[in-house]
Amino acid sequence: MKWRCLLIMTIFLSACQPQVVTSTALPPANTVEPTAAPLPTQTMSRTSQQPTQTMEMPTSTTHAFRVCCPLEEETLETLPSILVNPLVIPAFGRDDGHHGLDFSYYRRGTRESIQGIEVYAILSGTISLTLPDEIPYGNTIIIETPLSELPGPLQDKLKSLYQPIPENVQYQGECPEISPPTLTENLSVYHLYAHLENSPSFQKGDLINCGVQLGTVGNSGRSSNHHLHLETRLGPSGADLGDMAFYETKYTEAQRANYCLWRMSGYFQLFDPYLIFNAWLADLTH
Numbered sequence: 001m002k003w004r005c006l007l008i009m010t011i012f013l014s015a016c017q018p019q020v021v022t023s024t025a026l027p028p029a030n031t032v033e034p035t036a037a038p039l040p041t042q043t044m045s046r047t048s049q050q051p052t053q054t055m056e057m058p059t060s061t062t063h064a065f066r067v068c069c070p071l072e073e074e075t076l077e078t079l080p081s082i083l084v085n086p087l088v089i090p091a092f093g094r095d096d097g098h099h100g101l102d103f104s105y106y107r108r109g110t111r112e113s114i115q116g117i118e119v120y121a122i123l124s125g126t127i128s129l130t131l132p133d134e135i136p137y138g139n140t141i142i143i144e145t146p147l148s149e150l151p152g153p154l155q156d157k158l159k160s161l162y163q164p165i166p167e168n169v170q171y172q173g174e175c176p177e178i179s180p181p182t183l184t185e186n187l188s189v190y191h192l193y194a195h196l197e198n199s200p201s202f203q204k205g206d207l208i209n210c211g212v213q214l215g216t217v218g219n220s221g222r223s224s225n226h227h228l229h230l231e232t233r234l235g236p237s238g239a240d241l242g243d244m245a246f247y248e249t250k251y252t253e254a255q256r257a258n259y260c261l262w263r264m265s266g267y268f269q270l271f272d273p274y275l276i277f278n279a280w281l282a283d284l285t286h
């Protein structure tokens with residue numbers, strides 16, 4: 001039976017605001033029978049106005065599209081001013097380049113350091129993997145958001161960048177044989193938040209709303225100063241990502257294989273998080 005739900009939305013700014021974790025994408029209340037007239041979809045606002053917005057509630061597996069700033073006291077518009085290390089995408093099989101965006105500062109306004117600044121989810125999704133403080137990522141959270149939950153033009157853009165998965169990859173370094181993920185017709189965005197201050201408190205499978213606090217900016221893992229490393233990849237949906245680590249002989253073959261699968265195999269392909277940010281900023285309908 002198909003339900004239509006009426007959701008009374010509090011309006012969110014693109015500026016970072018902590019949100020709550022939900023255990024379900026469907027609201028427990030505000031459920032109404034379908035009305036005769038179709039409700040508008042994905043009508044949300046970032047303005048400071050407080051209109052009551054109505055929208056067609058998605059099914060339990062989808063979320064209304066929304067993009068949130070990953071850092072407290074910043075906005076999507078101010079992030080470029082604290083970008084200290086840009087994305088540099090290496091060739092398949094290579095682990096060089098820089099696999100994400102680094103945001104940091106030593107002093108900003110009245111803030112002495114970025115240490116302890118809250119880190120938020122940029123998209124709603126499901127916890128795919130959490131990592132303890134290991135090399136190189138440190139305390140880390142990876143969230144999966146199905147590509148189908150993004151606006152059509154953004155889906156098209158990201159799919160156009162996804163290259164055929166390469167065969168016979170020549171790996172940089174000593175990678176054990178990887179176990180390829182199960183391929184489906186569907187792709188997902190995986191967004192990774194690294195070097196967090198503390199061990200993640202989430203579990204695989206937890207549903208996360210855009211803007212939920214994931215932790216605070218730290219210096220864990222292979223990091224020389226406090227910063228947020230934000231990494232976005234497109235890869236097969238529902239991937240069962242395992243514990244990953246590299247560069248230390250103490251790590252297991254499975255950890256190294258998962259690391260190589262994630263970063264070098266070509267199944268999970270890097271793209272610039274700004275493709276998501278700019279799609280949201282350019283969409284004036286919210």
Ligand SMILES: [Zn+2]
Pocket residue numbers: 085098099100101102228229230
């Ligand atoms: Zn980085």
